[in-house]
Amino acid sequence: MEADVRDLFDEDALFDPFDDGPDGDFDPEAAAQVTVGAPLTAEEAAPKAAAAPAVDTRTAQERFRDLLKETPGQRCVMLTLVDYAREPKTGAEMDVRTEELLRYGFSIYSPVVFRELLEEAGALRYMLLDDEGNEIAVDEAAGGVAGEADAQSGMDDAAAETVVAGSDVAVGAVSGAASSSARAAVGVAAGVVGAAVAGAADVATGAADAEPVLRSEQYFDGEETVELEFLEVADERPGLWVATPEGLEVVDEQDDAGEIRKLLAAEPQYLDIYHQILDFCCEEGGRSAKEIDRLVNDSPLLEEPRRYSGYFVGRLERKGALEWRGGWCTTQVGRDMIEEALAAAAQ
Known part of the structure; x- marks a missing residue:
């Protein structure tokens, strides 16, 4: 007969959280033995100040x-x-x-x-542009938003929370803020049949020319006519996106042709494979991955170490010599590399 699992435990040795000791007195030595971890020091127990947010010093x-x-x-x-x-x-x-x-x-x-x-x-x-098409300065745009906030502060009772007598209608105002590329529209509807309270906000970063307008609307709740007021912000003229001088500097410094030359120079043993793929993909509509596989995968150059077409296609794509347009197509800079290779071979 198997032993009863209850016989494996010594009940007297089990910890009882309500037991203060054999005499009912607190035993500090016993308490120290069952303490998990060391007590916190004064410095550890003191609340730590929030770390200052990291400042991005990159240009x-x-x-x-x-x-x-x-x-x-x-x-x-x-x-x-x-x-x-x-x-x-x-x-x-x-x-x-x-x-x-x-x-x-x-x-x-x-x-x-x-x-x-x-x-x-x-x-x-x-x-953002003004009516004359001139760009609105950042500080001026920020002032416009601050002005809107001041205009809305007088509407706390109507826009923040409105309780209509004789009905359980509470209207909560939701403030919407968007980045330069988005708009937040806010509407709050009352829970009474046939009753609607319209609230709209079109607040954008630097929306200086949006004038808040106070409007009112009436509805009959079955017992009495109730008038509610709400803020309506006029639509803002859409802004424009433009590249910064710093962004254009990075764009202009790109040298895809130079990067391709570095790639070819770094792997001269595969020079013929790269040229084959670039020339093959000059076909109108490009080439499929399977077609490129059949072109180069059986080449003796790829036996040791074993390489496949994807190795070369991926590198040519990252350097801007190939691009996918429903098929792998040689870009203009890739075509220029083919022309350079043909000119060098003719010399």
Whole structure:
């Protein structure tokens, strides 16, 4: 017969949190033995001051370059967007251009996120214009927002919380704030049939020309007519996106041709493979991955160490010599490399 598991425990040796000792007195030595961890010192017990937020001391050029390194798959898209914004563009124009660039590629970033990333990196900026088309200064725009806040402060009773007599209607005001590329619209509806309280906000960074207007609306709740007041902010003129001088400096310093030459020089044993792929992909519509496989995978040059076409395609893509457009296509800079190779061979 197997032993009863209860016989394996010594009940007298078990810890009882309600037992103060055999005589009912507190035993400091016993308490010290069961203490988990050492008691906190005065310095450890004192609340620690919150650490100051880290200050980014990088220049805009450094932030943009680091962003390109952190997102190599979207490098071409970001550089093209900044170059596209040499002349100011609307948000809609930037959206269309971003979608065009992402037509054959995948990205978890939406067009708005691309602009936000580039804005944080200092490569793009959002500017607001007045009625004459002149740019509104940052401090002036900030003053406009502050003026709106002052105008709204007088509406606390109506916009913050309104209790209507004879009904259980409470209206909460929600303040909306958006970045330069988004707008927050806020509406609060009353819980009475046929009753509606409209509240709208179109608050943007630097929305200096948006004039708050006090409006009222009446409705009948079944017993009496109730009038509610709310703030309505006029629509703001859309701003424009423009590349910063720092962003354009990084764009202009890109040297895809030089990077391709460095790649070819670093692996001279594969020079013929690179040239074959570039020339093969000059075909209209590009080439599929399987076609490139059949072109080079059986080459003796790839036997030791064993290489496959993807090794070369990936490197050519990162250097800007190949791009995917439903098929692998040689870019203009890649075609220039073919022309250089043919000219060198003819000498």
